Amino acid sequence: YRADELKEQQNQLQQKSGNLQNESNSLNYKIQLLNLKIRELNQEQNDLSSLKTRFKLEQKASIQPFHKGLFSQNQIQIYGYASLNDLRLTLAHEFGHALGLKHTTDPKSLMYPRLKEQDIHNFKLTDSDLELLGSIYSSIKENH
Numbered sequence: 621y622r623a624d625e626l627k628e629q630q631n632q633l634q635q636k637s638g639n640l641q642n643e644s645n646s647l648n649y650k651i652q653l654l655n656l657k658i659r660e661l662n663q664e665q666n667d668l669s670s671l672k673t674r675f676k677l678e679q680k681a682s683i684q685p686f687h688k689g690l691f692s693q694n695q696i697q698i699y700g701y702a703s704l705n706d707l708r709l710t711l712a713h714e715f716g717h718a719l720g721l722k723h724t725t726d727p728k729s730l731m732y733p734r735l736k737e738q739d740i741h742n743f744k745l746t747d748s749d750l751e752l753l754g755s756i757y758s759s760i761k762e763n764h
Contacts, residue, residue, distance in 0.1 A: 675699070688735075691717035705740045712743065720756050724748040 624748040688699045689710040701707035709730070716731050726748040727737040745753070 689714045691715075694718075703740075706735075709735065709738060709740050709743055716749070716752075719753075721749075721752045724752065 663752045688706070689699055690697045690699070691714040696718065698707065698710060698712065699715075701710060713730055721731050723733045724731045724746075726732060726746055729742060729748045730738060730758075731749055731752060733740065
């Protein structure tokens with residue numbers, strides 16, 4: 621009778637051992653997936669660091685971005701935007717540069733170098749913006 625109990629205990633222990641082995645295999649698989657995810661996140665972090673370095677180098681090259689955008693060499697680049705209105709304002713500012721407009725000192729102006737006091741939801745050209753446009757139109761008219 622004692623041999624039967626020992627045999628039953630041995631069977632239970634073998635079953636527990638098999639269950640633990642299955643659980644160990646499952647955990648090892650999850651570890652592999654997590655390690656893969658860590659490698660992907662590290663790559664993304666490296667990519668972001670590279671972009672950050674490149675952006676800082678562009679700023680050091682005396683390029684003055686309008687908050688999240690840049691007009692340079694006949695190309696407009698948008699680095700990001702918080703809303704469609706933010707994107708519209710940034711694009712309008714960069715289009716101003718594409719037309720030849722320079723920055724103004726009026727913080728409400730579309731051509732102010734940073735997003736500051738502009739009405740992001742319903743922006744309009746200020747007097748200083750219109751003066752810039754007028755000066756460009758006048759110089760074109762004088763040259764033709």
